Amino acid sequence: GSAKSVAIELGAATRASMPPVGLGMPAEEIDHALAHLDLLKLAAPRFLQCQFDPREDHGLRELYGYRVLCEQTGAQCIVEVVVESLTDYAAELARLATMVRQSGVSLAAIAVCPVGDLKSVLPGGPRPPAPALEALYAAARSAFPGVRLGGGMFSFFTELNRKHPPADALDFVMNTTCPIVHAADDRSVMETLEALPYQVATTRSFMGSTPYRVGPSGIGCRDNPHGKTFTPNPDNERVCLARMDPRQRGLFSAAWTLGYIATFARTDIESVAVGAPTGPLGIICRKTDYPQPYYDRLLNPAVYPVYHVVGGLTHGTGCKLVYAESTDTARVQCLAYRGEGGTTLWIANLTAGDQTIAVHGAKGAVYATTLDQQSFVRATTDPKGFQAAYSLVKDPTKLRLKAYAVAILSVND
Numbered sequence: 001g002s003a004k005s006v007a008i009e010l011g012a013a014t015r016a017s018m019p020p021v022g023l024g025m026p027a028e029e030i031d032h033a034l035a036h037l038d039l040l041k042l043a044a045p046r047f048l049q050c051q052f053d054p055r056e057d058h059g060l061r062e063l064y065g066y067r068v069l070c071e072q073t074g075a076q077c078i079v080e081v082v083v084e085s086l087t088d089y090a091a092e093l094a095r096l097a098t099m100v101r102q103s104g105v106s107l108a109a110i111a112v113c114p115v116g117d118l119k120s121v122l123p124g125g126p127r128p129p130a131p132a133l134e135a136l137y138a139a140a141r142s143a144f145p146g147v148r149l150g151g152g153m154f155s156f157f158t159e160l161n162r163k164h165p166p167a168d169a170l171d172f173v174m175n176t177t178c179p180i181v182h183a184a185d186d187r188s189v190m191e192t193l194e195a196l197p198y199q200v201a202t203t204r205s206f207m208g209s210t211p212y213r214v215g216p217s218g219i220g221c222r223d224n225p226h227g228k229t230f231t232p233n234p235d236n237e238r239v240c241l242a243r244m245d246p247r248q249r250g251l252f253s254a255a256w257t258l259g260y261i262a263t264f265a266r267t268d269i270e271s272v273a274v275g276a277p278t279g280p281l282g283i284i285c286r287k288t289d290y291p292q293p294y295y296d297r298l299l300n301p302a303v304y305p306v307y308h309v310v311g312g313l314t315h316g317t318g319c320k321l322v323y324a325e326s327t328d329t330a331r332v333q334c335l336a337y338r339g340e341g342g343t344t345l346w347i348a349n350l351t352a353g354d355q356t357i358a359v360h361g362a363k364g365a366v367y368a369t370t371l372d373q374q375s376f377v378r379a380t381t382d383p384k385g386f387q388a389a390y391s392l393v394k395d396p397t398k399l400r401l402k403a404y405a406v407a408i409l410s411v412n413d
Helices: 027-035 037-043 060-073 088-105 133-143 157-160 186-207 253-266 307-315 376-381 383-388
Strands: 004-016 023-024 048-050 076-083 107-114 146-154 172-176 212-217 271-274 276-277 280-286 320-325 334-341 342-347 354-360 366-371 399-401 406-412
Touching: 004 334, 004 342, 023 027, 023 133, 023 212, 023 307, 027 037, 027 060, 027 276, 037 060, 037 280, 037 307, 037 366, 048 060, 048 271, 060 076, 060 088, 060 172, 060 334, 076 088, 076 146, 088 107, 107 133, 107 172, 133 146, 146 157, 157 172, 157 186, 186 212, 186 253, 186 342, 212 253, 212 342, 253 271, 253 307, 253 334, 253 342, 253 406, 307 334, 307 342, 307 383, 320 342, 320 376, 342 399, 366 383, 376 383, 399 406
Parallel strands: 004 354, 023 048, 023 271, 048 076, 076 107, 107 146, 146 172, 172 212, 212 271, 276 280
Antiparallel strands: 004 320, 320 334, 334 342, 342 406, 354 399, 366 406
16 A cells, blocks of 8 residues: 555535536447446436447437437437548438438437548548538538537547647537557556546647537547557457457446546536447446456346446536545546535545545535445445445545545535
């Protein structure tokens, strides 16, 4: 463990609000998500960021699946549209609009990106063939009048930074991130959190006041702009640019995701999307064709620890953020907001060692539940039971969090 404890100062409510937290919704996970609808409803994502890619033959079936998932969970539906045509994109978008009407799905927003912009471009290199973005955005507005329109990158910030979209033609700009592009060891993955505020500042510098949305992002790589496929990972190792990262199923992902959302919540981001309901980027366990140690032995539906971070933070949407700062954000991250019942304070240990944490400024009784090795079985197999299991904290200045643990504190102020 570390010699010096980390202090968290809890202050007053601020003027800023907690941004909505949503989930990515890959087309190939629709049926699995529907099969785990009860758990998805309990997680209550504020929006589902759904994929529509004509190269994968997506059509009415996928749109109808998105409709059912969004209606059943109460999530807003945002569709990311890959545009295939170089010249006939207006007709392509009009066909999609017809399918959207036929499916009955209600769109909160769409985002469009040409196929050519999905591939990585070296700085100053030639842009692959793609329509002029102003014309593409105009066609999208014409096909989907009154629907919020987004653009930017379905891949990483680096790509957005190399190909600045005409932001004033958009209602929001977006990109995702991935922490295992360059290095995949535990420490490097946690260190990627430190770069996120600089990404927001850089994006602001070229897109002015246009709202900015990030995600869906996870530890695993959702989309690889650098190659045709992902790094195969049959042995559950920590490898760069893999879609399946074993840490997604462990406490590590819960701590990393809290750090991720907490970091963005302190910026002027409009929303944050993470992962997916199920699958390699998921928060809910499903049967897979690769081994999932521990989970493979379970007979009943189970969730990964990160499920409780996502499902908890979705309920904070719109609440006023409360000032909360850690004296060592590389070791311990925190996030606080004020709801009807008082202040909720989230704390994550971003390290592999024990951390002693002193919370100052908590007025009133403090109750807590902790996601760690001890609660792992209950948290993964009995999500409702885990979420109800709060106990009184005798002394908030003497908290102890084990490796990659997340504590959820309820301060009755």
